[in-house]
Amino acid sequence: MALSLQLDRQSSVPLARQIQIHIERLIREKYLAPGVKLPATRELALALGVNRTTVALAYEELVAGGQARAHVGQGTFVAAPAAGESRPAPPTPARIPLDWSRLFSRSAHMAGSRADRRAAVPAGARPLISFAEGTPDSGMFPTDAFRRVLNQVVKSEGTALLQYPPGGDGYPSLRTYLATYLLRFGVEAREDDILVVNGSQQGFDLIARTFIDPGDVVAMEQPTYPRAIDVFRSAGAQIVPVPWDREGPSADALEQVLMRHRPKLFYCQPTAHNPTGLTMTPEAARRVLDVVARHHVPVVEDGFDGSLYYGERRPFPLRALDRDGLVLYIGTFSKVLFPGLRLGWLVAPPPVVERLRAAKQLADLGTSPLIQAAVHRFCERRLLDRHVARIGREYDRRRSTLLEALGRHMPEGVSWTEPRGGFSLLVTLPAGCDATGLLPRALRRGVGFTPGARFFVDGSGDRTARLSFSSVPVKRIEDGVKRLAEALADWRRSGGPRPAPERLEALVV
Numbered sequence: 001m002a003l004s005l006q007l008d009r010q011s012s013v014p015l016a017r018q019i020q021i022h023i024e025r026l027i028r029e030k031y032l033a034p035g036v037k038l039p040a041t042r043e044l045a046l047a048l049g050v051n052r053t054t055v056a057l058a059y060e061e062l063v064a065g066g067q068a069r070a071h072v073g074q075g076t077f078v079a080a081p082a083a084g085e086s087r088p089a090p091p092t093p094a095r096i097p098l099d100w101s102r103l104f105s106r107s108a109h110m111a112g113s114r115a116d117r118r119a120a121v122p123a124g125a126r127p128l129i130s131f132a133e134g135t136p137d138s139g140m141f142p143t144d145a146f147r148r149v150l151n152q153v154v155k156s157e158g159t160a161l162l163q164y165p166p167g168g169d170g171y172p173s174l175r176t177y178l179a180t181y182l183l184r185f186g187v188e189a190r191e192d193d194i195l196v197v198n199g200s201q202q203g204f205d206l207i208a209r210t211f212i213d214p215g216d217v218v219a220m221e222q223p224t225y226p227r228a229i230d231v232f233r234s235a236g237a238q239i240v241p242v243p244w245d246r247e248g249p250s251a252d253a254l255e256q257v258l259m260r261h262r263p264k265l266f267y268c269q270p271t272a273h274n275p276t277g278l279t280m281t282p283e284a285a286r287r288v289l290d291v292v293a294r295h296h297v298p299v300v301e302d303g304f305d306g307s308l309y310y311g312e313r314r315p316f317p318l319r320a321l322d323r324d325g326l327v328l329y330i331g332t333f334s335k336v337l338f339p340g341l342r343l344g345w346l347v348a349p350p351p352v353v354e355r356l357r358a359a360k361q362l363a364d365l366g367t368s369p370l371i372q373a374a375v376h377r378f379c380e381r382r383l384l385d386r387h388v389a390r391i392g393r394e395y396d397r398r399r400s401t402l403l404e405a406l407g408r409h410m411p412e413g414v415s416w417t418e419p420r421g422g423f424s425l426l427v428t429l430p431a432g433c434d435a436t437g438l439l440p441r442a443l444r445r446g447v448g449f450t451p452g453a454r455f456f457v458d459g460s461g462d463r464t465a466r467l468s469f470s471s472v473p474v475k476r477i478e479d480g481v482k483r484l485a486e487a488l489a490d491w492r493r494s495g496g497p498r499p500a501p502e503r504l505e506a507l508v509v
């Protein structure tokens with residue numbers, strides 16, 4: 001680490017003291033974090049043009065004051081503040097500070113207001129069994145195999161892969177692979193129909209930038225994935241919900257919404273829906289496609305990878321049934337491989353791909369060619385197929401264990417969806433019980449979940465909770481469900497149902 005510091009050689013303050021004061025400020029104002037190694041005395045002395053003993057003296061004072069620790073033979077390190085000690089806040093600058101929030105865009109305000117708030121686990125609670133993480137289990141990651149392919153591509157193609165991606169596309173072989181891969185799911189896409197993106201999330205963002213002006217309407221299935229809602233909202237869209245029934249988003253409700261609100265897009269997750277785990281039946285999918293075709297409204301299909309499904313029949317993406325070219329299909333390696341890759345793809349008609357690619361150029365100049373090449377090699381060697389077969393079996397076991405445990409332990413009045421894909425299911429709690437209110441009781445009992453309201457566009461869904469099974473080992477699932485049942489019993493004991501809204505109004509009046 002280098003340190004730049006203007007020493008005042010005319011000052012009456014000794015040079016060692018000036019160095020000490022400077023480093024103390026950097027520590028106090030958190031520019032230097034605990035554990036960071038200070039520059040070697042010789043190095044800093046050389047950089048500042050002072051004697052080495054001057055720097056050594058400054059460091060000794062820092063150590064004496066508890067700001068740093070010296071480790072013989074290793075150097076001097078910033079110390080962690082002692083328990084209970086808080087380093088004073090930085091002094092307020094003399095001039096009126098700039099009010100940044102006045103300058104933030106509407107979109108930035110929107111994004112900030114929607115930042116996820118996490119409930120804190122109360123002190124003294126039991127160790128947590130968390131059904132809140134809808135992520136792949138990192139314990140099953142094929143890390144070593146991936147490290148090997150990464151090494152191989154760096155060795156064989158490193159210089160090209162570490163350059164800017166030419167034309168923003170980076171690694172055409174991955175698109176060639178994807179075109180073949182998607183045929184397994186009935187999706188016919190040529191290389192020119194595919195844009196590689198930094199995860200599905202970037203796919204939503206590029207679609208929003210390309211299609212949405214402030215004030216436009218986006219129709220979205222309900223419940224649905226909250227981060228997709230956030231993207232369209234922060235682009236200035238008004239979101240109109242289309243409720244799911246057992247089979248998929250209701251085609252009748254969709255038709256009403258399309259007629260009344262004339263949305264630009266309809267977003268849905270037909271296969272492995274988050275939060276319910278349901279998949280659209282082929283009949284429901286055809287009804288939806290028929291409606292959007294009659295009204296000329298494109299569909300944004302957020303397609304959880306079709307390889308991870310439970311039961312007999314692999315679900316069909318809408319895109320596979322789309323004869324009118326209206327479906328923009330988004331896929332990702334986040335669930336079947338690693339979310340940390342930030343790698344996904346978008347399938348769209350070439351003129352749309354061109355626009356999306358232009359938006360992507362503005363956003364990031366392209367997805368990492370290195371990551372694309374490593375994933376391509378991983379897939380080509382059939383390592384992905386092997387991995388998916390293994391994790392698919394395990395997630396299926398977790399899903400069945402959760403369903404059985406819910407059947408055994410949930411009290412009357414609780415119902416849940418039966419997932420056919422994905423990582424989670426949606427529980428509906430007894431009348432009067434809201435999931436946000438239940439959560440602190442559940443955390444005290446040592447179980448976590450995601451309150452369902454976040455998945456509802458119109459502020460409903462208070463009585464629902466998402467349970468994700470992907471990250472909970474089989475042997476802990478039943479215990480987690482028992483704890484949830486205990487939390488529900490606590491809730492009943494503490495007064496049970498709250499007055500229904502009408503009752504509450506009567507009380508207020």
Ligand SMILES: Cc1ncc(COP(=O)(O)O)c(C=O)c1O
Pocket residue numbers: 134198199200201202225269274302331332333334339343344
């Ligand atoms: C339905 C859905 N869509 C998209 C995403 C984001 O995926 P990615 O990691 O590809 O951005 C998630 C992540 O949980 C998701 O559940």
